[in-house]
Amino acid sequence: MQKMTPQNLRTPGPTPIPDDIVEAMTNPMINHRGPEFLALINKTTEQLKQVFMTKNDLYILTASGTGALEASVVNTLSPGDRVLAATAGSFGDRFCDLAEAYGADLTRMEFEWGRPIDPDAIRKALQGDPSYKAVMVTHNETSTGVTHPVEEIAKIVKGEFGKLLLVDAVSSLGCLPLPVDAWDCDLVGTASQKGFMIPPGLAFISISEAGWEAQQTAKMPRFYFDLASAKRTLARGQTPFTPNVALLYGLSLALDKMLEEGLENVYGRHASIGQFTRDSVLDLGLELLVADQSYASNSVTAVKMPASVDGKKFMSMMRTDQNVVLAGGQGKLSDDIFRIGHLGHVVKDDINEVIVALKKVLPEVGFKS
Ligand SMILES: *Cc1c(COP(=O)(O)O)cnc(C)c1O
Numbered sequence: 001m002q003k004m005t006p007q008n009l010r011t012p013g014p015t016p017i018p019d020d021i022v023e024a025m026t027n028p029m030i031n032h033r034g035p036e037f038l039a040l041i042n043k044t045t046e047q048l049k050q051v052f053m054t055k056n057d058l059y060i061l062t063a064s065g066t067g068a069l070e071a072s073v074v075n076t077l078s079p080g081d082r083v084l085a086a087t088a089g090s091f092g093d094r095f096c097d098l099a100e101a102y103g104a105d106l107t108r109m110e111f112e113w114g115r116p117i118d119p120d121a122i123r124k125a126l127q128g129d130p131s132y133k134a135v136m137v138t139h140n141e142t143s144t145g146v147t148h149p150v151e152e153i154a155k156i157v158k159g160e161f162g163k164l165l166l167v168d169a170v171s172s173l174g175c176l177p178l179p180v181d182a183w184d185c186d187l188v189g190t191a192s193q194k195g196f197m198i199p200p201g202l203a204f205i206s207i208s209e210a211g212w213e214a215q216q217t218a219k220m221p222r223f224y225f226d227l228a229s230a231k232r233t234l235a236r237g238q239t240p241f242t243p244n245v246a247l248l249y250g251l252s253l254a255l256d257k258m259l260e261e262g263l264e265n266v267y268g269r270h271a272s273i274g275q276f277t278r279d280s281v282l283d284l285g286l287e288l289l290v291a292d293q294s295y296a297s298n299s300v301t302a303v304k305m306p307a308s309v310d311g312k313k314f315m316s317m318m319r320t321d322q323n324v325v326l327a328g329g330q331g332k333l334s335d336d337i338f339r340i341g342h343l344g345h346v347v348k349d350d351i352n353e354v355i356v357a358l359k360k361v362l363p364e365v366g367f368k369s
Contacts, residue, residue: 038237068189285369
C-alpha cells in the first residue's frame, strides 16, 4: 500500500500517533506465551492502573472500546436484572442497547443532548425503586461534547445506595481526571484510540471488589470477554486469547510518555486546549452545542452547524482543501453539528490549524457571522 500523507485528524478517536510510537509498533513479533510478553503485559497493566488511579484489577483486551463496555455488562449482570441507565447522546444509547441485547431489564433515563445527566434524577429513581442492581453512565459523551458529573453520580450510586456503577470512560480516561478508586467506580472501560495515542484495537477495563462479587453470580453469557479467564491467565503473564502484540508495544511507550508528562499535566493540556478550542470557535461567530460551558468536554467539542452552511460541502472542503478531518454529528444530531476532537496526542498548534482552516472555508460555504 502506498504511504498516505498525514492529515490533521481531528476525529474524537482515532487520533494521530506520535512517530516514536509508530516506530515502537514495528518491533519484531514475539511469542505471546513467552517471557518477553510476560514482561510487557505486566509492565503495561501496572502503568495502566496508575493512569486509572486504581488498585483494582485491570485487564487489557484485544477489542475496540465497546468490548470493554460489553465486558463490564456481561461479567456483572444476569438477564432480567434491573438496571438504571442514564443517557444523553449516541454513546449513552449504545451502552443501553448493549445491556438490553444481553437481557438486562433496563430503565433508560434520557437527558437532553448537549446537557449533563442530572445526579439528583438518579437519586430519585434509586429512591423510587430499590430493585435496581446497577447504574450505567457515560463519563464523556463524545457525540455531544459533554462531560457528565460522574463524581457526584458515584457519590449517590455508591455512597447512598451501594449499587454497582458501570462507567463508559472511552473518551475520557487518560484525558480528563477519572480517579477510579477515589470516586469508587466499579467497572470502568476505555479504548486505545482515544486518550492513549495509539491506534484502535485495545480496550482496558478495571473491576472492583464489588464487581468481582457480582461476577460470582452473574449469568449473562460470556466467553471472549470473561474476566475470570483474563484473571487466571494474567496470573501467569498471559491473555486468554492471542493479543494484539504490536499495539502493546505502542501502548508501553505511550504509557511511559503519559506518566513522564505527569497525569496532572496531561489533564491540564487537555483542559487548556479544550478551552482554546471553545474560545476560538465562539470568536468565529459559531455556537457550541453544550448549553453550559462548565460541562463542556475537554476531549471533544461539538459545534452547531450554521443554518446557512451546506454541511456536507463544508466537511468535504475542510478535508480536501485544508487537510483537516472533522467528525460529523451522530444519531439525531447527524446534520446539526460538527465535532473537533482534541484528545490523546494533541497540541495547541493542531487546533490553531483547524481554526485557520475554518476561517478560510466557512465563508466559501455560505457562512455569515
Ligand atoms: C468511541 C466511543 C465508544 C465506542 O468505542 P469503540 O472503540 O468504537 O468501540 C464508546 N463510548 C464512547 C464515549 C466513545 O467515545
